[in-house]
Amino acid sequence: MAMLEARDITVRVEGRLILKDLSFKLKEGTSHILFGPNGSGKTTLISALMGLPGYEILSGRMFLQGVDITEKGVDERARLGMAISFQNPPEITGVKLGDLLRLCLGKTEAEGFSAEERERIEAFRLTSFLDRDINVGFSGGERKRSEILQLLFLKPKVLLLDEPDSGVDVESLRMIAAEIQRYVESTGSSALIITHKGDILDHVKASYGCVLLDGQLHCFADPTSIYEDIKRLGYEECVACRRRTREGWK
């Protein structure tokens, strides 16, 4: 059974059709790379999968380990094991990163972190941010690290990652990618990673890639070869490509 399956979903955002009859299945214990030019709807896809408000599912169904989640709200999906990292997470005055991490771990406000959790926080270089208001004055890289750490602390079945490789330094990217890789492999969970520039491919093992174009997924293939083509020919060529295939990953 697929970890996550989308079956012919059509999604509308602010009156515009963004995704049309789109289908895919995510496999367990591995990462899937989603390419696509700017504005192709990558963020719309993971937002719709997470059930964020404003992303209207006009038709089609979504299943998490066979359970239909199409009608479920954001928090319900989160509790069922879906998790998302944002490109531009909001700043929330007075809500501390430490409090949010405790919530992700299912701890109360009074509970402390275990030694292992503290180690993770330190590895993400966020120890000195625990008492800071979430995202307030965080740099791009700090936001990324905070987003990914929250995700890992949630221990989800499905990780939806929106460009974890944009705006981070090489060292942070390597660390983030290694942590995602380790988590996905060791838990049998499944990641869907949006990348625009493909930097993350150098650090994460992924055998599955595809391109989002015209509201549909194409070119299910090895992500490295897709990325090589994109680098060489640009997304314009993807648009023109006659070999487009809409069959899912083998």
Add this chain to the structure above:
Amino acid sequence: MSGNGSRNGSTGTSTNASRGEESGLVRIPHEILAEAEQAGLEAEAKSRSATFFHLNQETVAAKVNELYEGKLEIMDVKAALRRYPWLSDYMWKIVSKDKDEFTKKVADEYSGGYFIRIMPGAEITFPLQSCLMITQRNLEQRIHNIIIAEEGSRAHIITSCLQHSSVANASHLGISEIYVKRNAMLNFTMIHHWSEETLVRPRSAAEIGDGATFVSNYVCVRPVRDVQMYPVAYCRGNDSRVSFNSILYGQRDSLLDIGSRAVLSGRGSRAEMVSRAIAREGSKMIIRGMIEGENPECRGHLECRGLLMDDRSFMQSIPELVATKKGVEITHEAAVGKVSEKEITYLMTRRLSRDQAVSLIIRGFMDVSILGLPEALNAEIKRIISTSAGAG
């Protein structure tokens, strides 16, 4: 003289406490102390450097923790005026008797208030506490307080003003004159815990000397009929500093008209104001702030943020900046809005329900860390906010 007794009828909770200035809280009925604890009083007073308690129209406790003997004084202001003739120079010096009908009333007759003096160079690690409480129906409590933080001293004062929950109608008129002398640091936190039928008119002013810092915190998270106040700080000293911080939670038709004003006349003087206000359940809140720059090297910033939770409530933010010298740099930012849907959704992706997310955002909004308090007081005020505001 103080009006001693219950001319307007009592709830039966009056005390037999003597008027001895050195008395502690032991003679105050447990049930009254329990209420005062809700507003921040530490009844055992173990981790307080001094305790003052004015019940209705009588000072029933004024005691310095023996660890701090000689470092500070706390007593009823009338007793202090008898002991120190010079103190009359500090009465009605920075608050005018003729300011309004309320100051006139207090000038005409008052029942007492605290006199707190922190001795030169004394560093008081435990907070001083004071409690002004009303247990008599229809009482008009009239208070005059004086605080003198002598040169180079450092202290925190937490003062709880409350009305017994079983008492309906009452009013509180309180004058406070605060003097922060050269290089002293005074952090003053006032917690209001009135009831839905209380009329409250504090009239406060502070004078801040060379190199001195005054932090004035105000927390009002319980319903109240009507509070109007606009304390002023005169930063007369060179490099003097003032911070006004307020956490306001208006509920059940409360009317809160709260402001703070800083007059920066000292060279290099600074003012900072931060207020966070939440209005719900038909409450009306007017949040004011004024910084007046009178010295070319002064600086000031005012931040006012409000959340309006429903259509029955009202919030108005009135920041004002006045400059009278070239070189003055004063700024403000003000925002009034609702709880952001984007923030709610974000927290819901972290497995919080919608209600939990809103509650967390509201608690965060009323972040006590803006008050600059020691950890123990932070925890205390956090507790008061989460129980009173029902935002837990």
